[in-house]
Amino acid sequence: MSLTTDVIRSALADVLISEMEQDLVTAGLVKSLKVEGQDVDLELVVAFPAKSRLDAIRKSAIAAIRSVPGVGNASVSIRQEIPAHAVQRGLKRIPSVKNMIAVASGKGGVGKSTTTVNLALALAAEGATVGVLDADIYGPSIPTMLGIVGRPESVDGQTIEPMMGHGLQCNSIGFLIDKDQAMVWRGPMVTQALDQLLRQTMWRELDYLLIDMPPGTGDIHLTLAQNVPITGAVIVTTPQEVALMDARKGLKMFEKVAVPVIGIVENMSLYLCPKCGHAEHIFGAGGGSLMAADYNVPLLGSLPLTLSIREHADAGRPTLVADPDGAVSGLYKDIARRVAVSVSRIGKDMSSKFPTIVVQNT
Numbered sequence: 001m002s003l004t005t006d007v008i009r010s011a012l013a014d015v016l017i018s019e020m021e022q023d024l025v026t027a028g029l030v031k032s033l034k035v036e037g038q039d040v041d042l043e044l045v046v047a048f049p050a051k052s053r054l055d056a057i058r059k060s061a062i063a064a065i066r067s068v069p070g071v072g073n074a075s076v077s078i079r080q081e082i083p084a085h086a087v088q089r090g091l092k093r094i095p096s097v098k099n100m101i102a103v104a105s106g107k108g109g110v111g112k113s114t115t116t117v118n119l120a121l122a123l124a125a126e127g128a129t130v131g132v133l134d135a136d137i138y139g140p141s142i143p144t145m146l147g148i149v150g151r152p153e154s155v156d157g158q159t160i161e162p163m164m165g166h167g168l169q170c171n172s173i174g175f176l177i178d179k180d181q182a183m184v185w186r187g188p189m190v191t192q193a194l195d196q197l198l199r200q201t202m203w204r205e206l207d208y209l210l211i212d213m214p215p216g217t218g219d220i221h222l223t224l225a226q227n228v229p230i231t232g233a234v235i236v237t238t239p240q241e242v243a244l245m246d247a248r249k250g251l252k253m254f255e256k257v258a259v260p261v262i263g264i265v266e267n268m269s270l271y272l273c274p275k276c277g278h279a280e281h282i283f284g285a286g287g288g289s290l291m292a293a294d295y296n297v298p299l300l301g302s303l304p305l306t307l308s309i310r311e312h313a314d315a316g317r318p319t320l321v322a323d324p325d326g327a328v329s330g331l332y333k334d335i336a337r338r339v340a341v342s343v344s345r346i347g348k349d350m351s352s353k354f355p356t357i358v359v360q361n362t
Contacts, residue, residue, distance in 0.1 A: 106246030147316020
């Protein structure tokens with residue numbers, strides 16, 4: 001049997017990429033494939049952050065190629081390259097930000113900000129460049145959760161340098177006001193402030209910018225969803241019906257403005273007593289699954305009600321930092337991986353490929 005690219009592709013089709021639930025070829029990871037005599041040269045590109053998995057994928061590809069009779073040398077290179085994906089029609093993405101992901105809840109107090117920070121850290125741990133925008137003007141909590149103090153600098157007097165916390169780029173109104181200062185602003189002032197925080201921050205080549213949305217579904221949220229180029233949204237809820245009511249409203253809002261809902265995260269789903277091991281569904285059971293089924297969106301994962309999550313966030317060392325190899329960190333990593341894979345399946349942003357047409361009078 002002569003070696004051809006089709007023969008090698010057939011062998012590669014046996015390599016399953018578990019994160020995508022597809023084989024290596026169907027998932028589109030094959031960037032280039034060359035066969036010269038007995039030598040095979042393969043280049044793979046992963047479109048989501050997977051630093052911890054790259055070596056295993058490469059070894060699986062080499063094994064599949066060498067299983068083909070007649071193969072001599074098998075050269076396989078692999079890298080991750082996260083592209084910019086499509087946003088709402090008519091909006092252009094912000095320079096230096098490839099993908100913006102809104103993390104919303106509809107209702108306050110369900111752990112949205114804590115989830116946002118840990119998902120951002122999980123994406124960064126897999127090799128992505130990640131930022132967090134604290135869009136909760138009335139109750140900014142991201143500076144505390146990331147343990148960042150001080151005020152941002154402005155090199156040119158017009159733009160703001162992002163603050164850094166645990167490797168994440170960040171900006172928040174919390175950096176610009178006193179800690180105990182109440183923000184007594186009306187809606188237009190809030191939306192203007194958010195727009196400035198987003199567009200006047202000198203983000204540095206972000207693969208993902210996670211936006212920690214404020215609670216609710218009012219004018220501020222609608223303005224953000226309509227005017228900010230968002231790749232997709234993640235809805236955070238607890239199993240409690242009261243929380244699910246508001247989460248449903250948040251989901252419907254994104255649907256109305258053509259922002260894809262990536263999926264649902266069920267927070268505080270289960271309390272496990274650290275002393276006796278008794279499990280208790282304090283906020284009810286299965287609410288996130290039912291909501292996901294009702295709206296035909298994925299349940300990205302469920303997180304427990306754990307004292308350590310709150311303690312780590314309050315101390316400015318989120319769970320992914322304080323206990324990176326722990327069980328809860330593993331849950332956040334799984335959810336972040338599902339988010340990134342879902343984003344990778346959204347159509348790429350092709351706006352930069354289209355020519356600019358200028359009409360002139362001649």
